[in-house]
Amino acid sequence: xxxxxxxxxxxxxxxxxxxxxxxxxxxxxxxxxxxxxxxxxxxxxxxxxxxxxxxxxxxxxxxxxxxxxxxxxxxxxxxxxxxxxxxxxxxxxxxxxxxxxxxxxxxxxxxxxxxxxxxxxxxxxxxxxxxxxxxxxxxxxxxxxxxx
Numbered sequence: 001x002x003x004x005x006x007x008x009x010x011x012x013x014x015x016x017x018x019x020x021x022x023x024x025x026x027x028x029x030x031x032x033x034x035x036x037x038x039x040x041x042x043x044x045x046x047x048x049x050x051x052x053x054x055x056x057x058x059x060x061x062x063x064x065x066x067x068x069x070x071x072x073x074x075x076x077x078x079x080x081x082x083x084x085x086x087x088x089x090x091x092x093x094x095x096x097x098x099x100x101x102x103x104x105x106x107x108x109x110x111x112x113x114x115x116x117x118x119x120x121x122x123x124x125x126x127x128x129x130x131x132x133x134x135x136x137x138x139x140x141x142x143x144x145x146x147x148x
Contacts, residue, residue, distance in 0.1 A: 001026045002039035004047055009035055014135050016047060065134035068107070072131065075105050077143040083124055092120040093145050098129055101143065109133075121145060 001023045005013050009030070013019045018039050021030065030036035037043055079101050081089045099111040115130045124145050132138050 003030060003036040004039045004043055005030075005036050007035055008135075016051060018044065018047070062134050062136055065137040069131075069133055069137055069139035072102070072107055072139055072141055075107075077101050077105065077141065079143060079145050080148040081124070081145055083147040087124045087147070089122050089124065089145065092122050093127075094120070095129075098143060 002018060002020050003026050005015055005017050005019060008014050012021070026036065026038075031038070077098070079093055079097050081091075081093055081097075083089050095111040095114040095116060098114055098116070099109055102109050109131060113132050115132070117128065117130065121127050124147055126142055126144050128140055128142050130138055130140050
């Protein structure tokens, strides 16, 4: 079954992608939850027109995301955490604390856009995270966890 996605679906595709899925997944989950519609000929024509009209706006958003990525990489981000004498953190550092540190630097980024490759950060030091600013713009940043 071919469907047109109405919103981003994890591990399937982005908004306005035409994808093939199994019939049950499309009929029983994606379509009832308003995440997709059936890809008929008329729906494909409407989609093509919408994409054509939105192309200029998308290019501008991608350009802004690229500029923002360059600004974020230029900043040094530090996160303070309570630690023991051996350098272990009480608890862990997660995307919420990283988003707060970025907002203090003037970047309003949602925590859902941030991915920390490590399972959890439990030690003081320099770590890396990936921020997805646009579906085509991802930036890897380094941040430092310091003892408070």
